[in-house]
Amino acid sequence: MLSVLIETRNDEEALARTLGSLIGGAVEGVVRDVIVCDTGSTDQTHHVAEHAGCHYVASGGIAAGIRQAKGDWLLLLEPGARLVEGWIDAVVAHTARQTMAARFSRARGSRTPFLARVFSGNRALADGLVISKRQAASLSKNAGSAEALARGLATKKLEAEIWAAPPKQQHRATK
Template sequence: MLSVLIETRNDEEGLARTLASLIGGAVEGVVRDVIVCDTGSTDQTHYVAEHAGCHYMAGGVADGIGQAKGDWLLLLEPGARLAEGWIEEVAAHTAKQTMPARFSRARANRVPFLARVFSGNRALAEGLVITKRQAAALAKSARSAEALARGLATRRLNAEIWVAPPK
């Protein structure tokens, strides 16, 4: 079972888009819980999370890891959307792997090579599937979900993600 963690700050619209892409996973029983870790929103992020049935908490992703019920975590940026087929791919990965994994960018969402090289690459842009144990160990020294995801060796999943637009 998978716990989804989304770290937010004034992301009500992006959060709604991300949560909509997770509905299939909840219906199939792959997504056990969704935790929205809010770092100081002043918009309606709280209401979006509550109306969608998420567990909302003030604080960073390190606090959310402790509340997660699943053995595996899926960390996403608000605004990211998982494409069809992600459920089967994540279920297969979590059944036989222990290595963290990231999604592949949707073809229409891919950035040209030079633009990737010269832009600030967001570590969570392609999401992160990681065991709760690994995430808890990394969270001791990471102040945010982005910091937790940075520099990890990961496997590439054969499932696509529409990356959240930069803020």
């Protein structure tokens, strides 16, 4: 039903956190496969992906991951993002009745203050993205990354929350 795609680059710790939040979806049979699209990691990202049973795509970017996806719907996440309990029902309900893409709502403690959003720039994948494989495949022809694919896309809001990944600069500084 749902394929999860995560684009990474030196994100071993963040990837592990994200994969942990997907376990419930895999157990319930909602998550068919998880594809890690790596963009040149030099850390142990590939080991984390392989040990978790993910498909690891070392070249070809997000477009290659989309081609390998088994699900009719895709869930694109940033490494470090964590889905909040209840996400499975919201995604299943959305994919059963909608054709347009959707994003999660930010968990209360994950919301960025207004001025910080204005000055830091908006990350298109910060709220995740649920999109049909057909639409993603079409958009990926002109997008060089998952972030570019998600940017400017009209979406609905899901009745589920996400803890957004910290901004990349901040994430790397804590390593």
